[in-house]
Amino acid sequence: MKKAIIAMSGGVDSSVAAFIMKEKGYHIIGVTMKLYDNDDIGIDTERTCCSLSDIEDARSVCYKLGALYYVFNFKADFKEKIIDDFIETYENGGTPNPCIRCNRYLKFDKLMHRMKELQYDYVVTGHYARIEKKGDRYILKKAVDLSKDQSYVLYNMTQEQLAHVQFPLGEMEKSETRKIAEENGFINADKKDSQDICFVPNGDYAAFIEDYTGKKYPEGDFVDTSGNVLGKHKGIIRYTIGQRKGLGLALPCPMYVKEKDLEDNKVVLCLNDELFSKELYANDFNWLSIEEPKEEIRCKARIRYNQKEQPATAKVMEDGKVKVTFDESQRAICKGQAVVLYDGDVVLGGGTIL
Incomplete structure (x- = not known):
């Protein structure tokens, strides 16, 4: 058996x-x-x-x-x-x-x-x-x-x-x-699916990190893409690419987190149009259902869990990193998230976005 x-x-x-x-x-x-x-x-x-x-x-x-x-x-x-x-x-x-x-x-x-x-x-x-x-x-x-x-x-x-x-x-x-x-009378038949990260059930990642590490992450400047100061942020770990809500700023038009300048402790904001890009690089790539391709391949790629896959081209670079080029620009590609490549319903492989 x-x-x-x-x-x-x-x-x-x-x-x-x-x-x-x-x-x-x-x-x-x-x-x-x-x-x-x-x-x-x-x-x-x-x-x-x-x-x-x-x-x-x-x-x-x-x-x-x-x-x-x-x-x-x-x-x-x-x-x-x-x-x-x-x-x-x-x-x-x-x-x-x-x-x-x-x-x-x-x-x-x-x-x-x-x-x-x-x-x-x-x-x-x-x-x-x-x-x-x-x-x-x-x-x-x-x-x-x-x-x-x-x-x-x-x-x-x-x-x-x-x-x-x-x-x-x-x-x-x-x-x-x-x-x-x-x-079958299982006790959990009507139990709701868990949605949150298990060790941060309230979704407040920054508070968890500060409590867990005992560190306080210093305030710094919100700036626009030209370097103009727009206000103060409450610690760089509190923001993620594409975020608009919770910035605590009174702005003349909606602005979004474009990038985080760790060296100068600045959070760069931009207009929605400036969040889009066509390319990404990924490392720690795992080719799963196929061998690592020697040539450029056509596929569809997903850059976040709930996103619909988007047409793209993928190429393994000499250093082993994978370059993914989308047919159309994608919004708020986040460093640290995964890019996963598909051929129809087959997972070709994936890696961590750099």
């Missing part, structure tokens, strides 16, 4: 993934990754993923399915790989995507290592995406339910990981998932 570890967050998706694998005849165990203590990140609520109530929900589902349930302590890895990088990226003027790093370093690295130690065959998650084999190569594809597709945050997977991971929900609509949970 094949054996699968089900990564369970306490939500409805991973619970139904566990149910499906059990129905397919797999021997399953449920595991939750303990990533932090609420005290560590200054949160006194249970609104975060992998909180005590989430653990109890996951345990309840496993009990219903007759499966053993474990909690693995990955707190040290989460601090080093996710939280510290999150802070460092903001301090260096970027906008991080911690969910991508969590998938890369914890779900599909640490958890797969644990899978091998326990001599199991697969890691299973509740992600909405599909894995298929084409010749000798595994390919990652978008989910059938495009409104829930999570392929963008999975581009960092390796061929070895794709061979030992299953996404049972990739062929399903979200409504089907909830129906299965309801029919």
Whole structure:
């Protein structure tokens, strides 16, 4: 009998993934990754993923399915790989995507290592995406339910990981998932999907960083693209490219964050038209469903999670970085975010925007 570890967050998706694998005849165990203590990140609520109530929900589902349930302590890895990088990226003027790093370093690295130690065959998650084999190569594809597709945050997977991971929900609509949970009396059948970064559930990233590090980020000048001072900002980590709300300025027309000058501690504002650009460079690039191309390729590219892919050309440079040139200018390309390349519903690969 094949054996699968089900990564369970306490939500409805991973619970139904566990149910499906059990129905397919797999021997399953449920595991939750303990990533932090609420005290560590200054949160006194249970609104975060992998909180005590989430653990109890996951345990309840496993009990219903007759499966053993474990909690693995990955707190040290989460601090080093996710939280510290999150802070460092903001301090260096970027906008991080911690969910991508969590998938890369914890779900599909640490958890797969644990899978091998326990001599199991697969890691299973509740992600909405599909894995298929084409010749000798595994390919990652978008989910059938495009409104829930999570392929963008999975581009960092390796061929070895794709061979030992299953996404049972990739062929399903979200409504089907909830129906299965309801029919089986799962405690989390009506539980809302978590939207926020798990360790910053209130969305105030700057306050989290200041509380966590004990640092105060000094005020500086808002300036326009000509260098004219427009007012004072409240610390450079509080702003991201394309931001308009929350600047605290009375301006004659709407202005947006164009860039952050770390050296002089200035936030540069511009008009909306000046936010658009056609090119980006990305590093730490992972070619997933294809080998690294020797020539320029046509594709579609996505520069943020909820964006529709845009026609583009991609080229690997001599230094290994990838240059992506869009057919039409894109708004507010953010350093630190991911660019992911697609051919139809196939994920070609992705990297971090420089």
